[in-house]
Amino acid sequence: MIPLLERGIHALGGLFIKLVTRPKLVNPQLLLPQQSASDHVYYILESNRLSHKLLLKNLLRKQQRHIKDEQILFADSKGQAPLREALTDLVNAQKSNDKLNTLIIPIAIFHGRLPNREKSWFNLLYAEAWHEAGPIGSFFQLLVNGRQTLVRIDEALALKQLIDKNEDSEATARKTARVLRTHFSITRRSIIGPDLSHRRTLINLVIKNPSVQQAIDQQAKERGTSRHRIERHCVRTLDNIAADFSPITTRILDPLLNWVWGRLYRKVRIANIDRVQEIAKTHQLIYLPCHRSHMDYLLLSWVLYRHGLMIPHVAAGENLNIPIIGPILKRGGAIFMRRQFHGDPLYSCLYKTYLEQMTHRGHSLEYFIEGGRSRTGRLLAAKTGLLSMSIESYRDNPQKPVALIPVWVGYDRLVESKSYQKELSGEKKQQESISTLLATSKILSQQFGNTLLSFGEPLLLEEHTHCENPAKDDVKQIAAKVMRSINQAAEVTQSSLLATCLLGGSPSQSVAELSDKSTRLLNLLKTLHPELQLIPEGKPSDWINEAAKMGQIDQKLNLIKINQHQAQELCFYRNNIQHILILPSMYLLLAHRLESGKALSINRTIKMIYPFIQAELFLQWELSDLTDLLKQIRTVLVEQNLLESNAEGGWKTTSNPLVNTLILTAEPILLRYYIVLRTLARYNEISAEDLIESSQKIAELIHKEYGYSTPEYKDKRVLESFIEQLHALDFLTKVDGRLSSNFDTSALFTQAKKILKPHMISLVDAKLGNNSNSPPLPKI
Numbered sequence: 064m065i066p067l068l069e070r071g072i073h074a075l076g077g078l079f080i081k082l083v084t085r086p087k088l089v090n091p092q093l094l095l096p097q098q099s100a101s102d103h104v105y106y107i108l109e110s111n112r113l114s115h116k117l118l119l120k121n122l123l124r125k126q127q128r129h130i131k132d133e134q135i136l137f138a139d140s141k142g143q144a145p146l147r148e149a150l151t152d153l154v155n156a157q158k159s160n161d162k163l164n165t166l167i168i169p170i171a172i173f174h175g176r177l178p179n180r181e182k183s184w185f186n187l188l189y190a191e192a193w194h195e196a197g198p199i200g201s202f203f204q205l206l207v208n209g210r211q212t213l214v215r216i217d218e219a220l221a222l223k224q225l226i227d228k229n230e231d232s233e234a235t236a237r238k239t240a241r242v243l244r245t246h247f248s249i250t251r252r253s254i255i256g257p258d259l260s261h262r263r264t265l266i267n268l269v270i271k272n273p274s275v276q277q278a279i280d281q282q283a284k285e286r287g288t289s290r291h292r293i294e295r296h297c298v299r300t301l302d303n304i305a306a307d308f309s310p311i312t313t314r315i316l317d318p319l320l321n322w323v324w325g326r327l328y329r330k331v332r333i334a335n336i337d338r339v340q341e342i343a344k345t346h347q348l349i350y351l352p353c354h355r356s357h358m359d360y361l362l363l364s365w366v367l368y369r370h371g372l373m374i375p376h377v378a379a380g381e382n383l384n385i386p387i388i389g390p391i392l393k394r395g396g397a398i399f400m401r402r403q404f405h406g407d408p409l410y411s412c413l414y415k416t417y418l419e420q421m422t423h424r425g426h427s428l429e430y431f432i433e434g435g436r437s438r439t440g441r442l443l444a445a446k447t448g449l450l451s452m453s454i455e456s457y458r459d460n461p462q463k464p465v466a467l468i469p470v471w472v473g474y475d476r477l478v479e480s481k482s483y484q485k486e487l488s489g490e491k492k493q494q495e496s497i498s499t500l501l502a503t504s505k506i507l508s509q510q511f512g513n514t515l516l517s518f519g520e521p522l523l524l525e526e527h528t529h530c531e532n533p534a535k536d537d538v539k540q541i542a543a544k545v546m547r548s549i550n551q552a553a554e555v556t557q558s559s560l561l562a563t564c565l566l567g568g569s570p571s572q573s574v575a576e577l578s579d580k581s582t583r584l585l586n587l588l589k590t591l592h593p594e595l596q597l598i599p600e601g602k603p604s605d606w607i608n609e610a611a612k613m614g615q616i617d618q619k620l621n622l623i624k625i626n627q628h629q630a631q632e633l634c635f636y637r638n639n640i641q642h643i644l645i646l647p648s649m650y651l652l653l654a655h656r657l658e659s660g661k662a663l664s665i666n667r668t669i670k671m672i673y674p675f676i677q678a679e680l681f682l683q684w685e686l687s688d689l690t691d692l693l694k695q696i697r698t699v700l701v702e703q704n705l706l707e708s709n710a711e712g713g714w715k716t717t718s719n720p721l722v723n724t725l726i727l728t729a730e731p732i733l734l735r736y737y738i739v740l741r742t743l744a745r746y747n748e749i750s751a752e753d754l755i756e757s758s759q760k761i762a763e764l765i766h767k768e769y770g771y772s773t774p775e776y777k778d779k780r781v782l783e784s785f786i787e788q789l790h791a792l793d794f795l796t797k798v799d800g801r802l803s804s805n806f807d808t809s810a811l812f813t814q815a816k817k818i819l820k821p822h823m824i825s826l827v828d829a830k831l832g833n834n835s836n837s838p839p840l841p842k843i
Contacts, residue, residue, distance in 0.1 A: 080117045083209035086172075088122070089340070089371050093168065093216040095126055102164045104219070105153070107136040107146075108172065109247045115172045122214065136167070138244050146243070150236035157222050158232065165222040169243065171215040171250045173371075175208030175314065211314075213371045215250055246344075252425060253343035254371050266301045269416045270294060278412040293409075300413055303384065304399055306376050312394035313374060320365045327478070327511050331362065334517040334554060334596040336370050342466045342521045343372055347425055349453055350375055352470035353442055353549050354431035356479055358514070359472050363429065364395065366516055376421055378430035378449055402434075404448060415452045422456055423463065432545055438483045440638030442549060442681055444784045445542040454541060455534050457524045467541070469519030469548035473639055475512025475558045476613045484631050487778055512558065512609060515597050519552035546681040550642050557599035557606035558615065559640045560584055562633035565616070567724030571624045576720070578603035583721045587703050591696070592643065641728065642680035647696050647705075648729035649676075651716055654706060655726060656818050660713030666693050668814055675736055678788035730819070737815050738762060738827055739785060744808050745831045748801045755782045761830050765823065 088094070096104065108115050116135055123130055136149055157165050225239050269275060279297065283290045324331055342348065352359055360377050368374055376396040383392060384399045393399070398418075404411040421428060434446035457465050477483065486492055522544060528537045564580040565572070572580075581603040589595060599606060611618040615632060616625050625633065646669070653665045670689055676682065684692055697714070700706035705722055709715040716722045735758075742757045743749060749757075759782065786802070789795045796805045816824055 080114055080209075081121055083206060084118060084174075084212045085210045086118065086122065086212045086214045087369075087371075089213065089215045091216065093218060094122065095128060096166060096168070096219050102166055103156075104166045104168065105134050105136055106130070106168050106170055107138060107243055108170055109137075109251075110139045111137040115170075118172060118212070118214070119170055138240075138247050146240045147233070147236050150239050151232050153222060154226060154232040154235045154239070157226060163223075166219040167222060167239075167243070168219045169217045169246055169250075171217075171247060171254070173213045173215070173251075173254060175211050175310075211317075213254065215254065215371055217246070217250070249344045253340075253373060255373065262305055262307055265417075265420060266298060266305060268420055269301055269413065270297055272416045275412055275416050278409045282409050297409070297413060300410060301417065303381075304414060304417055305393075306396050306398050307390075307393040308376070308396050309394035312391065313368070313396075316391075316395060317365070317368060320361060323507070324362075324365070324514075326507050327509075328514050329510070330513050331366065332513055332515045332554075332597045333366055333370075334515070335552070336366070336518055338521060339367075339372060339468055339518050340370065342468075342523075346464045346466035346521075346523065347422060348373075348375070348427045348466055348468055350427065350429040350468045350470055351432045351450075351545050351549070352429070352472055354433045354436045355440070355472055356436065356474065356477055358474075358478060359431070360429065362472065362514060362516060363470060367427075373427045375427035375429040378428070380435075415456070418449070418452055419456045422453070422465070423460065425463075428453070432542065432549075436479070438487055438635075439778055439781055440635035441641065441679075441781070442546055443780065444787050445546055447538050447542045450542055450545070451534070451538045454524065454528060454538050458528055458530055458534060458537070461525065461528075461530070465524045467522040467524065467545060469522070469545050469552055471515075471517045471519065471549050471552040471554065473515040473517075473554055473556045473559070475514070475556050475609070475636075476510075476615065477635065478506055478511060480632050480635070483635065484628065487631065510609075510613060512613060513556065515554045515556060517552040517554045517597065519548040522548065543681075547683040550681045551683055553640065553643060554597040555585070555588055555595060555599065555640055555643075556636065557601075558610065558633075558636040560599065560603075561606055561610055561616070562635075562637040563640065563644070563728060564721075564724055565623070565625055566630065566633055566637050567727040568720075570626075570630070571622060574604065574607055574618070574621050574623060577607060577623050580720055580724060581606065583703070583719070584724070587647070587699070587705070587721070588640075588643065590699050590703065591647065637728070641732075642682060644725060644728055645676055645680055645682070645732070646693070647700060648725040650693065650696055650700060651705060651722055652726045652729050652733075653818065654714045655716045655722070658817075659711060660709055660715050661711075662693075662697065662714060665714070666690060668818070669693060671811065671814060672733070672736070674792055674794075675785075675789070676732070678792055679732075679785055733815070734765065734819055734823060735762065735781075735785070737812075737819060737824075738765075739782065739789075740804070740808055740811065741827055741831060743795075743802065743804050744812075748803045750801055751783075751786055754786065754802060755779055757831075758782055761827055764830060765826065 096102075106119060108119065116132075119135065120130065136146060138146060153165050153167075157163055220239075220242070222239065225242070226235050230238075275297070279290055279293045283293050286293075339348070350363060352363055360379070364374050364377070374396055376398050378400055379392060379397045381399050381401055383389060383397070389397075389399070398421075400414060401407075401410065404414065418428065430449045432445050432447075432450060433443040435443070437443050453465070453467075457463070482492075522541065524541075527541050527544065560581045561577065564577055564584060568580070585598065589598065607616070607618065607623065610616045615629060616623055617629070618624075649669055649672070650665060653668055654660045657664055657668070666689065670686060673682075673686060673689060677684075677686075697706065703719075703721075704717055705719050705725070706714055707717050716726075738761050739754065739758050742754055742761070746753075746757075759779065786795070790797060790802075794804065794806055795802050
């Protein structure tokens, strides 16, 4: 009678679980491993909860697998059938039969997987916590959060691999139990995060930190004011800085953002999230995404939450701390900061100490290494302030492993596209406000294609820091590695393909011509980079139709046209993949322009220019790698019918329509280098401001005369970044605010005359006064 009653309760319980839960499985393929006749599979849950046991059975039943209760183990069984005893029996069975293969699959289940903020009944009902709820709390947790259930399935543990012949069965069982409990603890921390301290307590801890106290003493002494007054100022400052994370706010934002993305984007596509899920088990994570849109941090947090990872606390500019929006962002994990820390050592100390406290508690962090949003689609030079704080914190406490996660974000169409073009054309950046928020709500009626997130290879600080060296050396090297890793993680959007083909040819093309070039370009990219995962879906004709609907191009019957405004916008998307195409484009340009087309001459010229290209586009290859790399590129170009041998034993371009497109992708970059370096040589010594202004004027003239009609080509930030990179690479010397070249540019200029079109060279030289009626440029 009792077994019958028990079966009835379990059947009703299973039905209840089926009704109230909507489980999302991480790694569902691991639930049913490939098995042989000798495999004995067991499933282990974190705790002995009937609801979790029934949920597991329901999941297996859906896959036509029925298991016995004896096949379900519990890391914490509350004293009933202790794990160690069950494992001892399994170890004995395994030892007695060498052909037996006992597999134990860990299953972690979370309902409403958010950090517990305060130990109250209210939050207990709404979120997972580190302490387990009682029967009533568990029931309501399931009832309220059942539709937000995450089931994390990990690799099966093969018991035979843990058996040591010199150990008795009980010792092996204890060791296995310890491994499994540690696994569940790590999984819980990686998914829901550490317990959140009360915000006021955290602020007080920061104030009492010795380094902050010392900074307060210093400022009180310098300003001749009381410590108490400075401390009150620090409390107010930290109140503006500190996040006020709220599980309730995050629960509300998740379905809201899900709805917003459904309105804006056709699909959010994700690559390499498994890398992050794996490293989250062992390391504190710091996400370092490129910054192209205000959507970046919202998308990243949403994606991480949806894939069972801790929501990071995000360093955000104070410009976003506006009424209504600011408090919501704070409750979503925003840590507000000033754009500049220089000149305020106390503020810098407060911010650094706050981040250290968050790091030591195991919170994930996120900040944008570029500082601000890129208006051109290229990566901006790294701003290393926050990175420096993170690296110094790790060097002070290397026991806590930290991993940096580079993230590449791409869009078929930017929400801020119009405002970016206005800024590039000279208008001031519009400040964030409630009125601008209301104005941007109109975007919900528009379509923006796909958005792509790709996670790069994690950088483990234990492998990239050297405590015997100055911290600034580590910061410099790691920043460069992060920027290159972001670009290495790049994927290809359909907008970037179309933009490259449209800007590298006539402003008017037929649908057939554009489709053909886009197909050829995609094939080239897939051959050069087989690691690409998120290549555009569908046919080029579909991409063209969508681009027309989004207003990026004009389509009339079979004819595609772009106007000046559209060309400016398309530059952004072309620049997203310019770093992928620059070397094959350069190779074609040189094979087309150099008389001999010899591989040796092409390689020598690319190596001469490469340091500039590498610095601007954050390319991962070292100069010593180029010979082999260029040989591989040449092979692919020949295979793709873009290059062929000539009668002299060199190389020449074919009549393939993609050739001219790729040449016109590389040429504007080289022309900009020529303009800046020629201007620098002309004036010998010049301030950075004058160098930028002179270069801008010449670039603008080039646009008008020869059709490079895009403000981003003469964008001040692009020129500033190039000049900064020249200085970082020691090609420039800066004395008393004035720049001068410290290398012989004559070889570069000689080569430029062979590569760039003569009328462009003449125009630049004439503008700088280097013609027959002017004195020659000074030789450096």
